[in-house]
Amino acid sequence: MLQDIVWIISLVLMAVVGLGWGFVLLNSGAREENYAPLQQRAYRLRARLFWGLVAVFGVPMVLTLSDLPYDAVRPAQAGGEAQVVDATGYMWRWELSEERIEAGRPVEFRVRSADINHGFAIYDEELKIVAQVQAMPGLTNTLRHTFTRPGTYRVLCLEYCGLGHHNMFAEFTVEERS
Ligand SMILES: [Cu+2]
Incomplete structure (x- = not known):
């Protein structure tokens, strides 16, 4: 809701700037x-x-x-219905509703925070970042991703959130499609 309002405000401001450019362009000589x-x-x-x-x-x-570590550029639509995983950040741990995920099928993480801002970041076995989204109090952010490689993935916090920040991690496994 809030994001929609901000999006509309941004669009209006972009349109104003665009009209300004158009005006200058039309009124400038060769x-x-x-x-x-x-x-x-x-x-x-x-x-x-x-x-x-x-x-x-x-x-x-x-x-x-x-x-990029998010799927804005290549939406995870192929591969059937999404598997929904609720993810909640607390000071200082993550709670995931699901610990097993099927490879090749899109996953929709619904990311929330129970207290303050956290950064929900998924890392693969080589600790390379796979996808990330902000975990914010009072807001559910969705992160869609299709895992192609089975293995153990880790969720770390990417937003410094206090003394226990570095201990804030969870694990889930991605399994071959049965
Ligand atoms: Cu943190």
Whole structure:
């Protein structure tokens, strides 16, 4: 609910900025091209530098976006109905409603906090982060993910939440689809 309101406010503000840009664009004249030779060289160099930066940083960014630790980019829809896991963060432990998850089927974690902010982060056996979402009091955040590799996964806290923060972990296993 709160997230929807914030989303709508953001959309309205983005529309205002967009209209401003459109107004400036419509009311600006054609570019003057009578530059001095040195200026011309500088502008050409700048344009080359710009496209060079796009190539060096833009291409790898697009190629690696799908490795983000959440499924905004590639929603976990395939593979049938989602398995629902309720996850609640407490100072300082996690409570999971499910400890066994089927590989290849999407999982929907419904993440809450019973006290203060925690960071719900799932790590694989090599301690590489798989997915994460914020655990907040008074709000349920959903995190969808499809596990492809069976194994033991760990939930750690990614938001410093006091003295016991480093001990805050839970485990679940992902099993081969039966
Ligand atoms: Cu913490």
